[in-house]
Amino acid sequence: MASRRIPYSRFTLAAAVLVFFCAGFPQAQSLPLTSGPVLPLYRALRSVGLDPQRVYKIREAAIDREDVHLWLNDGIIAFTQSVDGRVTGAYFEGEGEVLVRPPDRRERASLGLFTKLGVLEEQFSSAYLRFNDDTGSELQQYLRPAEDGAAFVTRNDELARRLATMDALRLAIAFTSGPPTVPSDDSQPSDRLLHARVATAHLGTFDVYFDTRSPEQIIVGQTSTAHDETYYDLWMSFPMRSMRKDPLSDLRFHGPTGPAFTRNAFQVSKYSIKVTIDPALSLSAAADLDGAVLQDGTRILMFELSRYLQLKSVEIDRQSLEFIQNEAIEGSELSRRGNDLVAVVFPQPLKSGAQLRLSFNYGGSVLSDAGSGLFYVGARGTWYPNRGIAMANYDITFRFPQIWTLVATGKQVALQQEGAQWLGHWISEGPVPIAGFNLGRYLRSTATAGTVTVDSYATRGVENDLAKPPRIDMVPTSQSPMPPEVAASIPKSGAEANPAVGRTQLAARAAEAITSLEKMFGPFPFSSLALTQRPGTDSQGWPGIIFLSSYVYLTPAQREAQHISAPDNVLYEEVMLPHEVSHQWFGDRMSWASYHEQWLLEAIANYSALMLLEQRHASDEQVMLEAYRQLLAAKSKDGTPFVEAGPVTLGIRLASSKFPAGYEVITYGRGTWLLHMLRTMFRDASRTAENRDGSDQVFLALLRGLYDRYKGKEITNADFERAVEEVLPKSLWFENRQSLDWFFDGWVNGTAFPHFEIKDARFSARPGKPTVSATLRQTNAPDDLVTSLPVYGLVGDGQVYLGRVFAEGPETRITLPVPPGVKRLVLDPYQTVLTAP
Numbered sequence: 033m034a035s036r037r038i039p040y041s042r043f044t045l046a047a048a049v050l051v052f053f054c055a056g057f058p059q060a061q062s063l064p065l066t067s068g069p070v071l072p073l074y075r076a077l078r079s080v081g082l083d084p085q086r087v088y089k090i091r092e093a094a095i096d097r098e099d100v101h102l103w104l105n106d107g108i109i110a111f112t113q114s115v116d117g118r119v120t121g122a123y124f125e126g127e128g129e130v131l132v133r134p135p136d137r138r139e140r141a142s143l144g145l146f147t148k149l150g151v152l153e154e155q156f157s158s159a160y161l162r163f164n165d166d167t168g169s170e171l172q173q174y175l176r177p178a179e180d181g182a183a184f185v186t187r188n189d190e191l192a193r194r195l196a197t198m199d200a201l202r203l204a205i206a207f208t209s210g211p212p213t214v215p216s217d218d219s220q221p222s223d224r225l226l227h228a229r230v231a232t233a234h235l236g237t238f239d240v241y242f243d244t245r246s247p248e249q250i251i252v253g254q255t256s257t258a259h260d261e262t263y264y265d266l267w268m269s270f271p272m273r274s275m276r277k278d279p280l281s282d283l284r285f286h287g288p289t290g291p292a293f294t295r296n297a298f299q300v301s302k303y304s305i306k307v308t309i310d311p312a313l314s315l316s317a318a319a320d321l322d323g324a325v326l327q328d329g330t331r332i333l334m335f336e337l338s339r340y341l342q343l344k345s346v347e348i349d350r351q352s353l354e355f356i357q358n359e360a361i362e363g364s365e366l367s368r369r370g371n372d373l374v375a376v377v378f379p380q381p382l383k384s385g386a387q388l389r390l391s392f393n394y395g396g397s398v399l400s401d402a403g404s405g406l407f408y409v410g411a412r413g414t415w416y417p418n419r420g421i422a423m424a425n426y427d428i429t430f431r432f433p434q435i436w437t438l439v440a441t442g443k444q445v446a447l448q449q450e451g452a453q454w455l456g457h458w459i460s461e462g463p464v465p466i467a468g469f470n471l472g473r474y475l476r477s478t479a480t481a482g483t484v485t486v487d488s489y490a491t492r493g494v495e496n497d498l499a500k501p502p503r504i505d506m507v508p509t510s511q512s513p514m515p516p517e518v519a520a521s522i523p524k525s526g527a528e529a530n531p532a533v534g535r536t537q538l539a540a541r542a543a544e545a546i547t548s549l550e551k552m553f554g555p556f557p558f559s560s561l562a563l564t565q566r567p568g569t570d571s572q573g574w575p576g577i578i579f580l581s582s583y584v585y586l587t588p589a590q591r592e593a594q595h596i597s598a599p600d601n602v603l604y605e606e607v608m609l610p611h612e613v614s615h616q617w618f619g620d621r622m623s624w625a626s627y628h629e630q631w632l633l634e635a636i637a638n639y640s641a642l643m644l645l646e647q648r649h650a651s652d653e654q655v656m657l658e659a660y661r662q663l664l665a666a667k668s669k670d671g672t673p674f675v676e677a678g679p680v681t682l683g684i685r686l687a688s689s690k691f692p693a694g695y696e697v698i699t700y701g702r703g704t705w706l707l708h709m710l711r712t713m714f715r716d717a718s719r720t721a722e723n724r725d726g727s728d729q730v731f732l733a734l735l736r737g738l739y740d741r742y743k744g745k746e747i748t749n750a751d752f753e754r755a756v757e758e759v760l761p762k763s764l765w766f767e768n769r770q771s772l773d774w775f776f777d778g779w780v781n782g783t784a785f786p787h788f789e790i791k792d793a794r795f796s797a798r799p800g801k802p803t804v805s806a807t808l809r810q811t812n813a814p815d816d817l818v819t820s821l822p823v824y825g826l827v828g829d830g831q832v833y834l835g836r837v838f839a840e841g842p843e844t845r846i847t848l849p850v851p852p853g854v855k856r857l858v859l860d861p862y863q864t865v866l867t868a869p
Contacts, residue, residue: 065116065208069354070332070377073207076115078200081189082123086111087181090124093174095167097226097242098272099250101131102159104174108184111168112192119168120203123192124159125184130230130240132252132268135276137814138679138781139268143252145676145690146267147235152252156230160192162199164206164225199227201356201375205245205293210329210381242272245293247626249275256689263689297330298388299323302425303467305416309399309432313407315341316395319416325386335374338414341396346376348390353377372414392417402567404493405473407436408579416467421623423463423744430456432471439489439562440469441575461558463744464575465623470564475532479539481546484556488539488563490531494582495567531565531585538563538585538609542578545610548644549617552732553739557621561613571608573615573637584608599659602645602652610641617739625746627683632752635680635703636735639711642704657708657863660701664785665869674698675785680706681749705866706779710756712864713820716836717761724833730759749780766818766838774818785868786813788821788839793857795850805847806857810839812868817841824861825854831861 065073093104107126111119132152134140140150202225211223226242238254249272256263300323307317337343339358346353354377398415399407409415431453432438442458474489542563546556558576566579583591583604591601614637624630646653664675668691677686677694680703686694715726738755753776766774778784793806810819819839824831837846
């Protein structure tokens with residue numbers, strides 16, 4: 033690795049020549065384009081090439097952006113041509129280095145998974161830079177005239193033009209809108225972008241971003257291919273240093289949600305949507321979005337909309353607005369999430385506090401026919417223009433053929449015939465994070481849970497490809513294929529299955545789940561619940577509507593005919609439905625603040641289903657917990673255990689080229705176990721002489737309190753930690769502190785999968801105070817991992833609970849009082865702590 037060099041500070045004759053040579057170098061920082069069309073600017077930014085007049089030798093140059101450090105040690109650099117008087121990029125060849133240090137355990141683990149490194153410190157031979165600030169001017173002092181610059185441009189211009197598409201939209205926003213209200217160093221503009229795509233010998237080509245408009249300003253990632261799929265692996269993603277030091281950063285980061293770049297600029301309060309669906313499954317719609325502007329100076333707002341829906345017009349006060357949709361858009365945000373973004377351009381910068389109504393007109397084929405009269409929307413949440421998962425009210429009208437039945441989010445307030453069509457009207461019962469619908473040639477059954485009506489809809493058949501091997505992983509939304517040798521043995525029995533037969537039983541089971549969950553969480557959030565059949569192996573819970581996998585509708589015998597394993601059969605028969613019903617409270621009436629919290633609501637929903645399962649079939653609850661443990665221990669093709677895909681707080685980042693099913697296995701598997709550990713800790717802490725088994729009273733009060741506090745809002749991991757600590761019993765304080773830092777640092781933000789054993793137990797028979805001392809060993813774990821473990825003693829043919837102890841590091845010496853007759857210690861006999869098999 034090249035040594036660190038201190039940049040020149042002496043003003044030499046060569047430097048004087050350079051000042052003259054670079055005079056008039058265009059500045060990126062200038063007044064925003066406050067009027068006029070933006071599409072020509074965007075097209076110029078996405079196709080800009082290198083400028084033969086701006087090719088230089090460069091030596092010992094440094095670029096520092098908080099946590100991101102780049103060195104251009106020796107080489108040739110060509111800057112891009114000016115766009116609207118601004119230089120926005122450069123291409124470098126030579127010797128360079130990049131340094132980014134992960135700020136915490138979570139990001140170190142993520143970086144290590146992809147690179148086997150604890151710190152990203154790599155040499156690169158070329159780099160494409162894109163920026164919206166004065167980076168070009170910063171580099172002037174390191175530049176010298178280059179010979180034959182035209183040849184350098186000829187060799188690299190085509191590549192530079194291709195790479196220019198990556199950040200064109202982001203730059204268009206920067207050059208047309210005022211700076212966002214994001215905390216940053218006072219010496220820097222608050223809208224600052226530096227993107228470096230670097231080519232290295234060791235790690236290949238990867239991206240390094242510093243972007244103050246991004247929810248997490250430091251991002252390092254790489255495009256990878258595995259299993260014939262393309263992934264964008266996020267090696268690291270975290271707030272910049274100054275934001276981490278800001279005491280208000282947590283609140284600012286978790287503000288109103290929405291697509292990156294304009295995340296905090298606009299908040300929708302109400303969606304009014306009119307949709308027409310024709311017999312050919314084409315959807316046409318008009319959507320009015322009412323909301324408030326939250327930032328001064330914004331000219332471009334981003335919205336999500338399926339790539340299969342063509343936007344025809346956007347208006348405000350009957351004035352047409354310019355928009356950009358799917359016009360060869362690629363790059364930083366879109367390569368990570370799909371080509372589903374629309375940029376809406378306003379004629380002038382918006383004023384904070386202004387109330388807007390935006391009208392979208394669009395249509396296309398977003399619906400798919402799965403066979404047997406079963407249809408579905410292919411892309412979740414993108415059938416209407418939206419700002420991401422965020423609380424809002426909905427007023428939706430659907431016009432659709434009478435041969436179909438349609439169910440949707442909200443309360444149905446009208447349904448009438450108009451010729452050969454139905455006209456249905458649904459209104460949300462308070463703010464919800466998202467809205468959906470489903471339609472098919474359904475039969476309906478109804479049940480009630482108190483005042484709540486439950487309708488179950490199913491077709492007489494299953495989807496065309498149900499006879500194909502199911503993609504099941506013993507988790508609610510699996511994406512992992514079944515081994516070919518197993519798939520070949522599965523009979524094509526889908527045609528004999530009749531989901532309509534099971535719809536009545538499902539309605540009754542859902543009503544029973546509502547009644548049971550109301551005792552835990554309080555009143556059901558909505559006046560009704562609809563269950564509809566969904567093609568595939570996964571299910572989804574939306575406000576007031578649940579899309580249930582066809583496998584849930586099948587009988588155990590029908591699933592057995594498809595060679596479904598015992599844990600998967602329990603999943604479809606006992607867990608999946610109450611899991612999605614639980615989401616009506618946790619996920620649909622309250623939501624997560626960012627992808628880091630998604631695990632929490634999934635884990636609460638899943639563990640709630642297991643608690644109901646425990647009441648009916650305790651052995652099946654253990655079957656599911658053990659199945660999750662085994663999945664975490666399973667290994668990928670390269671021999672890495674799934675548990676190392678990352679901590680639960682990485683959210684969607686867990687699905688990567690290394691672990692395509694990582695999100696499902698970790699979120700549902702480890703997340704469920706984390707809730708189980710907390711519950712049993714609270715239960716053990718409540719044990720008394722009168723109640724030797726303990727109580728769930730505190731744990732259930734915790735869950736209900738979370739819902740009461742955050743319904744209609746978004747929750748963060750910090751909120752959850754504070755709520756748990758507020759009710760933390762004294763017996764669970766570590767080092768005499770009412771804190772769960774040890775649990776969240778080591779277990780929630782870590783990937784610990786340890787093994788425990790007790791050694792050298794010594795019993796003392798002092799009169800009146802018999803005790804036992806022993807060494808507690810914790811292996812296959814970080815040295816700083818802390819774990820709360822229950823210890824039992826064997827007495828005759830039974831065992832008695834002795835208490836909980838903390839394992840800290842590799843070895844801990846413990847001492848416990850014991851009743852007479854105890855001759856041996858047993859550690860966690862009921863498997864309440866997640867340990868390796």
